[in-house]
Amino acid sequence: MVDQTTITAALNSIKTATEITNVLRESDLSIEEAELKLKLSDLVHALADAKLGMIRIEETLAGQEKRIAELEEALESKDTLVRHHDAYYRLDKKGKPSGVPFCLRCWENEYRKRQLVADISGIYNVCATCSHRYDLQRTTMT
Ligand SMILES: [Zn+2]
Known part of the structure; x- marks a missing residue:
């Protein structure tokens, strides 16, 4: 079951990835290579967290859709x-x-x-x- 915390964490990871991307895009060319690698590492980490969160959300939604279909079938069968x-x-x-x-x-x-x-x-x-x-x-x- 996915709760609001999982969704918020996934959205925060996407926000962090976006902010890092903006920093890299707006920085001048004098950015140090070490700093660039650190920012790229942070970016990859944020994207991985977002991906995991989205996978959990997708699995939960698929499970809920299956359960809804079962309950719809049960409702149709209730009188029979x-x-x-x-x-x-x-x-x-x-x-x-x-x-x-x-x-x-x-x-x-x-x-x-x-x-x-x-x-x-x-x-x-x-x-x-x-x-x-x-x-x-x-x-x-x-
Ligand atoms: Zn049984």
Whole structure:
């Protein structure tokens, strides 16, 4: 998660890089080579900080876009999913729960529609996302 501090730090790094560039551009040609190298080093450092900040912001925005898409899908599914015993199901044309079971915990806690799958024991259905195990009898439509 990116907070305001990360954004402010990235903007400050860009501002610093701009100021250094302006100093170099406006300086006369008598600037010492050592001073020039120091300023260029500062410039590279400021640009690297800005780049890292922008990468963090980009990653956060991508994560938020994905989560928004999931929530939009959940909102669209809200009226078409119904709880039956320990799972959620889609409603069929007759308005009855049918099809594959979805994880109760993922749906109720995070509005994530995650399909349950039978584990190898044949006793449980398991959510691949949260790993919660459900009694197969209570998460299977009969
Ligand atoms: Zn789950």
